[in-house]
Amino acid sequence: MFKAKLIGLIAGIIYRLYSFTFRYIIHFPDELINDLKTNGIKPQNNYLYAFWHQDEMAMIPYFSYKKIIIMVSMSKDGTILATALKFFGYKIISGSSSKRAIAAFIEALKKIKEGHTFAIAIDGPRGPAFESKEGVIKLSEKSNRPIFPLRAFPEKCFIFEKSWNKSRLPMPFSKIHIVVGKPDFFTKETLKDKLDSLNYAKTFL
Numbered sequence: 001m002f003k004a005k006l007i008g009l010i011a012g013i014i015y016r017l018y019s020f021t022f023r024y025i026i027h028f029p030d031e032l033i034n035d036l037k038t039n040g041i042k043p044q045n046n047y048l049y050a051f052w053h054q055d056e057m058a059m060i061p062y063f064s065y066k067k068i069i070i071m072v073s074m075s076k077d078g079t080i081l082a083t084a085l086k087f088f089g090y091k092i093i094s095g096s097s098s099k100r101a102i103a104a105f106i107e108a109l110k111k112i113k114e115g116h117t118f119a120i121a122i123d124g125p126r127g128p129a130f131e132s133k134e135g136v137i138k139l140s141e142k143s144n145r146p147i148f149p150l151r152a153f154p155e156k157c158f159i160f161e162k163s164w165n166k167s168r169l170p171m172p173f174s175k176i177h178i179v180v181g182k183p184d185f186f187t188k189e190t191l192k193d194k195l196d197s198l199n200y201a202k203t204f205l
């Protein structure tokens with residue numbers, strides 16, 4: 001475990017410095033812009049962010065130090081990630097669908113009700129990739145908080161082709177397009193459909 005934390009410590013420092021070269025461009029659909037102008041984002045100013053595991057590395061720097069909690073698995077890789085994420089100001093909850101699931105769910109629900117925003121890669125921790133899990137849907141129902149669907153599209157990136165999630169590492173000085181969907185209360189199927197529809201190339205080019 002010490003080795004995993006040491007790796008996470010080094011990775012966190014390096015990626016924090018590396019990410020300062022990124023340039024983010026945020027895209028809101030017209031329906032969301034109109035809704036924000038009319039009503040603002042409601043109900044409680046904290047939300048549930050849902051995205052695919054593939055987008056995680058591109059999103060982590062953008063949402064740093066924004067009072068966000070993230071659930072991370074208790075595996076060796078999870079320990080590395082949790083340690084690294086602390087350099088970006090995230091609050092960590094340890095747990096997954098296979099380990100400490102109920103305790104982690106209760107802890108996340110409590111934090112959400114206290115005012116924290118919760119972010120999760122909904123096809124983790126083991127996949128299959130691009131298949132939504134139930135956890136964030138249940139959190140949304142129990143907390144009465146809508147889900148914000150998000151995608152991230154680096155213009156230049158390295159794709160880890162051998163990884164199960166085809167994770168994408170933005171190249172230095174890359175522009176990263178964050179595509180935001182309208183917040184709503186989803187089912188597992190409709191959330192997958194919404195995330196799949198948030199395609200930067202189709203919608204904004």
